[in-house]
Amino acid sequence: DTGVSQDPRHKITKRGxxxxxxxxxxxxxxxxxxxxQTLGQGPEFLTYFQNEAQLEKSRLLSDRFSAERPKGxxxxxxxxxxxxxxxxxxxxxxxxxxxxAFFGQGxxxxxx
Amino acid sequence: xxxxxxDPQALSIQEGENATMNCSYKTSINNLQWYRQxxxxxxxxxxxxxxxxxxKHSGRLRVTLDTSKKSSSLLITASRAADTASYFCATxxxxxxxxxxxxxxxxxxxxP
Numbered sequence: 001d002t003g004v005s006q007d008p009r010h011k012i013t014k015r016g017x018x019x020x021x022x023x024x025x026x027x028x029x030x031x032x033x034x035x036x037q038t039l040g041q042g043p044e045f046l047t048y049f050q051n052e053a054q055l056e057k058s059r060l061l062s063d064r065f066s067a068e069r070p071k072g073x074x075x076x077x078x079x080x081x082x083x084x085x086x087x088x089x090x091x092x093x094x095x096x097x098x099x100x101a102f103f104g105q106g107x108x109x110x111x112x
Numbered sequence: 113x114x115x116x117x118x119d120p121q122a123l124s125i126q127e128g129e130n131a132t133m134n135c136s137y138k139t140s141i142n143n144l145q146w147y148r149q150x151x152x153x154x155x156x157x158x159x160x161x162x163x164x165x166x167x168k169h170s171g172r173l174r175v176t177l178d179t180s181k182k183s184s185s186l187l188i189t190a191s192r193a194a195d196t197a198s199y200f201c202a203t204x205x206x207x208x209x210x211x212x213x214x215x216x217x218x219x220x221x222x223x224p
Contacts, residue, residue: 106153106154
């Protein structure tokens with residue numbers, strides 16, 4: 001499979017717990033993005049990596065959120081002390097410079 | 113916050129009919145992209161149009177861009193039941209596609 005892969009597809013967690021999501025981009029893509037989508041809305045930009053460098057972060061990304069992309073390949077998004085408002089679909093996308101972004105199937109997070 | 117709005121919010125048509133969706137945005141852009149999203153799934157890239165282009169075609173899709181009015185339209189001709197999905201426009205402000213700003217989406221229902 002040469003598409004963007006996200007794991008897990010679904011995650012249910014109790015409020016206050018930490019969660020971590022993984023994204024494996026298309027192998028030759030040097031750019032990787034995280035977006036968050038709530039029900040009935042379009043995706044909202046969270047953060048962007050070029051290779052291993054995190055170049056831009058949205059104000060939506062509070063200090064409870066951290067993203068990494070070690071070695072410029074896969075990326076992880078961690079949410080600490082989850083809140084009910086964190087419930088959403090977390091989407092990862094990758095691209096080459098100047099080309100369209102391809103999205104994964106997303107991780108649906110439910111905080112109970 | 114969302115960049116703009118899609119219009120209509122929901123559209124219901126019969127198979128074989130054409131579907132037209134509109135997107136308005138607020139700031140100057142480098143490019144505009146259209147994506148499709150089936151319920152609870154990831155986003156599928158449909159077409160990209162750059163700010164110096166006025167019209168693009170891809171199969172049954174036709175996209176127009178009017179930068180003076182800050183608007184775009186997506187036309188799906190000869191619609192099929194499989195076209196049932198939500199459609200989002202997303203704008204990019206530079207060539208690197210670091211940050212796509214999505215609209216609120218149009219939910220299209222194509223009945224057999």
